[in-house]
Amino acid sequence: MRGWVLDHIDQRRRRRRRLTIVGAGVVTVTALSAAAWIVVASQQVQERQVFCYSAPDVNSQIAEGERYSGDELGDPQAHALSMCDALWNTGVLGSHPTVLPTQGPQGYPVPDLTLCVRPNRSLAVFPDADGGFCEANGMTVATTR
Numbered sequence: 001m002r003g004w005v006l007d008h009i010d011q012r013r014r015r016r017r018r019l020t021i022v023g024a025g026v027v028t029v030t031a032l033s034a035a036a037w038i039v040v041a042s043q044q045v046q047e048r049q050v051f052c053y054s055a056p057d058v059n060s061q062i063a064e065g066e067r068y069s070g071d072e073l074g075d076p077q078a079h080a081l082s083m084c085d086a087l088w089n090t091g092v093l094g095s096h097p098t099v100l101p102t103q104g105p106q107g108y109p110v111p112d113l114t115l116c117v118r119p120n121r122s123l124a125v126f127p128d129a130d131g132g133f134c135e136a137n138g139m140t141v142a143t144t145r
Contacts, residue, residue, distance in 0.1 A: 052084035056129040084125040115142040
């Protein structure tokens with residue numbers, strides 16, 4: 001009888017130990033999966049951001065927007081440039097008088113736009129930036145229009 005009781009207690013200990021190891025494994029895998037999802041999701045969000053600057057200066061006024069993924073609207077860089085182009089054309093960006101003049105179908109003049117890619121892969125569009133502007137500010141040049 002004593003052997004049976006000791007064997008029964010030993011089996012329960014082994015079962016508890018297995019359950020503890022499996023539970024710890026599940027918690028670890030869940031935590032790592034959640035952390036990976038947070039890192040990947042934030043990177044995808046960063047890659048969708050577009051910053052339209054009002055001057056060739058990283059400290060100038062910004063109009064921020066969000067672009068769609070490349071599959072939804074074609075080329076994301078072209079979409080970023082057209083978005084900032086529209087902001088300049090409607091007078092959101094640039095130094096315009098407080099009283100808006102009557103606009104013709106052309107709208108406000110749009111300067112030459114330079115598209116830079118930040119280190120976090122978000123897009124930044126600067127007006128009238130020279131060729132080395134992006135590199136001088138820690139970014140890479142994507143395109144100039």
